[in-house]
Amino acid sequence: MTAAPAANAQTQTAPATASRGYWAGVGRRLVRNRLAMVCLAILVLIVLAAIFAPYIAPHDPYRGSMIRRLRPIGTDGYPLGTDELGRDMLTRLIYGGRLSLFIGIVPVLNAFVIGTALGVVAGFVGGKVNMAIMRTIDVFYAFPSVLLAIAISGALGAGIFNSIISLTVVFIPPIARVAESVTTQVRNLDFVDAARASGAGSFTIIRVHVLGNVMGPVFVYATSLVSVSMILAAGLSFLGLGVKPPEPEWGLMLNTLRTAIYSQPYVAALPGAMIFAVSICFNLFSDALRSAMDVKV
Amino acid sequence: MTEALVSVRDLRVLFRTGERTVHAVNGVDLSLAQGEVLGLLGESGSGKSVTLRALLRLLPPKRTTISGTISVAGNDVVAMDEAAARDYRGGVVSMIFQEPMLAFDPVFTIGEQIAEAVVRHENVDRAAGRARALEMLDRVRIPSPKRRLDAYPHEMSGGMRQRAMIALALACKPKLLLADEPTTALDATVQIQILLLLRELQREMGMGVIFVTHDMGVAVEVSDRIAVMYAGRIVESGAVRDVIRNPSHPYTRGLLSSTVHGSMRGKRLEAIPGAPPNLATAPTDCAFAPRCKWVADACRAGVPDLAPVAPGHVAACVRLGAAARA
Numbered sequence: 001m002t003a004a005p006a007a008n009a010q011t012q013t014a015p016a017t018a019s020r021g022y023w024a025g026v027g028r029r030l031v032r033n034r035l036a037m038v039c040l041a042i043l044v045l046i047v048l049a050a051i052f053a054p055y056i057a058p059h060d061p062y063r064g065s066m067i068r069r070l071r072p073i074g075t076d077g078y079p080l081g082t083d084e085l086g087r088d089m090l091t092r093l094i095y096g097g098r099l100s101l102f103i104g105i106v107p108v109l110n111a112f113v114i115g116t117a118l119g120v121v122a123g124f125v126g127g128k129v130n131m132a133i134m135r136t137i138d139v140f141y142a143f144p145s146v147l148l149a150i151a152i153s154g155a156l157g158a159g160i161f162n163s164i165i166s167l168t169v170v171f172i173p174p175i176a177r178v179a180e181s182v183t184t185q186v187r188n189l190d191f192v193d194a195a196r197a198s199g200a201g202s203f204t205i206i207r208v209h210v211l212g213n214v215m216g217p218v219f220v221y222a223t224s225l226v227s228v229s230m231i232l233a234a235g236l237s238f239l240g241l242g243v244k245p246p247e248p249e250w251g252l253m254l255n256t257l258r259t260a261i262y263s264q265p266y267v268a269a270l271p272g273a274m275i276f277a278v279s280i281c282f283n284l285f286s287d288a289l290r291s292a293m294d295v296k297v
Numbered sequence: 298m299t300e301a302l303v304s305v306r307d308l309r310v311l312f313r314t315g316e317r318t319v320h321a322v323n324g325v326d327l328s329l330a331q332g333e334v335l336g337l338l339g340e341s342g343s344g345k346s347v348t349l350r351a352l353l354r355l356l357p358p359k360r361t362t363i364s365g366t367i368s369v370a371g372n373d374v375v376a377m378d379e380a381a382a383r384d385y386r387g388g389v390v391s392m393i394f395q396e397p398m399l400a401f402d403p404v405f406t407i408g409e410q411i412a413e414a415v416v417r418h419e420n421v422d423r424a425a426g427r428a429r430a431l432e433m434l435d436r437v438r439i440p441s442p443k444r445r446l447d448a449y450p451h452e453m454s455g456g457m458r459q460r461a462m463i464a465l466a467l468a469c470k471p472k473l474l475l476a477d478e479p480t481t482a483l484d485a486t487v488q489i490q491i492l493l494l495l496r497e498l499q500r501e502m503g504m505g506v507i508f509v510t511h512d513m514g515v516a517v518e519v520s521d522r523i524a525v526m527y528a529g530r531i532v533e534s535g536a537v538r539d540v541i542r543n544p545s546h547p548y549t550r551g552l553l554s555s556t557v558h559g560s561m562r563g564k565r566l567e568a569i570p571g572a573p574p575n576l577a578t579a580p581t582d583c584a585f586a587p588r589c590k591w592v593a594d595a596c597r598a599g600v601p602d603l604a605p606v607a608p609g610h611v612a613a614c615v616r617l618g619a620a621a622r623a
Contacts, residue, residue, distance in 0.1 A: 022404065022449065127359065190399035197353055197394075198414040198465065199387030201379070208413070212404040 029292040036288030039281040046278060050097030059088035061095040061248050070264045081267040083253065084260050085246075089267060093274055096248040100275070103160060103242065103249075104230030107167030112222045115172040119179025120214060124187055124206055134180060141173040149232050153241040163242040167232055171225055178221045182214045216293055223286035227279030234275050250275050302473060302505040303329040303352070308365035309579075310347050310356065310529075320579040321347040323529035324365075326603075331472070334499060334506040336520030336537070338513065338552070342573050344529035345509045349475045352507070353392055354382050370472050388418045391466040392475040396482050397458035401450035407434070407461045408446030411468050418469045433464035437494060456487035460494065467498060474499070476508045480515060492518050513556045517541060525549050528574050528584035531603070535610030545612035547589045583615065591616055 030036055049056060058077075064085035071082040080089035122133040140148065152166035186192065187210065195205050234251025236242035243249040245256065253271040261268045305327035312319040322344040329335050339345045350356050351363055354374055367374035370389050377385065394400035401410060411433060412426030419425075427446065434442035437460040450458060459479060466474060476495065480488040496519055499506050510516050516523055517537055524534035525548065533546040544550045551569035571588035574580065583589070586596040595615045603611040 190394050190396055191402045193355055194392070194394055194400040194462075194465075195402070196355060197386055197392040198469075199383050199385075199417050200413075201383050204417070208405075209402050212402065216404075 026292045030288060033288045036285050039285045042281045046097055049094050050101055053094045053098060057091040057094045059091040061091045062246055070260050072264060073266050080270060083257055089270055092248040096250045096253060099243055099249040100230060103164055103233040104226055107164050108171055108222050108225050108229050110168040111171035111175050115175030116179045116218050119176035120183045120210055123180040123183025124210060137173045137176050145170045149236060153236050158241050158244060160243055163233060163236045167229055175218060175222060179214055179218050182217050183210055186210055186213045220286060220290045220293060223289060224283060227282040230275060230279050301328045302331045302370055304368045306366045308351060310351055311362040313360055318577060320576045321529055323579050325531055329505045331505055332503045334508060334520045336516035336523045337507055337509045337526060338516050338523055339526035340511055343526040345526045346477055349477055349509050352475060353386055353390055387414055388469050389471055390473040391471045393462050393466050393479040395478040397455060397462045400462055403450055406447050406449055411465045414465060415468050429468055433468050437464045455483050459483060459491055471504060473505045478510050513552060528580055533612040539607055539610040545606045545617055546614045547591055548585050
């Protein structure tokens, strides 16, 4: 409960200092959280590496060599070794970040937009509309997420686009649920009545007051889903339902390297370590964001 | 009396939720002149807040059935469509809420929220809206209003928030202000400041005010006239002085004798026995009869009409004389 004393202090000092905005306060609390900053730094590093991959990667991610297969970590010229086709691991890990992050984040973004819209409409309109939307969503929610992702991907066929669709479908239900529950709470608060009493229509109330209050909690929740999305996406690739070889992607690399687990266990574990690092950083950062924004999901 | 600003005839409000029905308001007649302050008095569940919300058409349309006529400054409130209702709310009539903390959106500043209402009603740009917000904050005597414009609701004290709420309600210069127990959530010292401020602004702007409260003292402080509600009906109404000096309905007498005033030390407060009636069905007789000291057979015969006690002072009791004599 760091927020309460902070708010108190603000109230007391308010006459002397100009009022600080909500986001300024969130930012300040976030910067003070050292763990969150370390996670953010790691994430930024990985994202930047992925974006500038062609400039920093030491080798070509597609060209292999039969003589250089499965070199151990620390080989001269290949600091992280080579994979089963003799391609440089470091290069492929850097390039792999591009796809892995992309299919980790994009489905969550899609689901954030669609799920929030569905949840807000369901929560605000209520009654039969709520029933129709939320019970449909419950049907999807009833499946384990991995199973649902595999089923949809399997039905649509392999490929990046299809795995993004299937992951979007997986993440809409939980996001819509959070949005719906927050909307239902907000809808019954006095300020909605107050806004209506001062002449706001339903559209304005949804756009300004409901979304304004729903976005925060839903956004925080969505950031915590990115790691799940990455793991699921990697899982789909691992099963051959996502990215196709020879494209570098962490999940797929994990799959193709699994035959080498006895000869080069450390090299084979590297893509997994990347997935682990990124998802744990996302999770820790999302936790920090949640406490900085003081939202309860 | 000049031409009425508000005229309510036989207002009935029925709530239906699942299997339960509640007859919240059962035939209220009300009129208010421009520049007049009416205190609507009653205990919890007497239908006073529902009447107020009906005047703004804020009740959830799906679960509510409203009958009767409500006319405010020439607007037929019951019949108007949603677009007209949006112009009406905030432009002609606005409302102050009980809990100033909950009545502001926590994610926007006070200034933004006032400006939003002004922009909506007066077709001006945000800068003009902001200027009006500043003017209003100054008018409700918020110290250093410029800084407060960018304050979030949680950064202000209760009294300050209620002042800001008043500023928001009056920003578009409404003809009628509805106040739903605006001082109940405040400290006693802040309460009186807010009441005085409201009274002053009301005189300055010449608007009509309907002030809902359960506090007799507050009602006397701000009102020109008082209407006492019980079980969804007005049981007595008249000028403040008449009602206080000569309470004619047994319920009003009960309310008055259950308030604290001087020279009462050591004595027990007189309370009205029993509880308000369950309004699952509309009352068919005097709803107060089960709790009334002076109850007689005539009370069960039907719903008593408002009968004149003195000029401009009416009460709905079949035994008008009996209570007074007792």
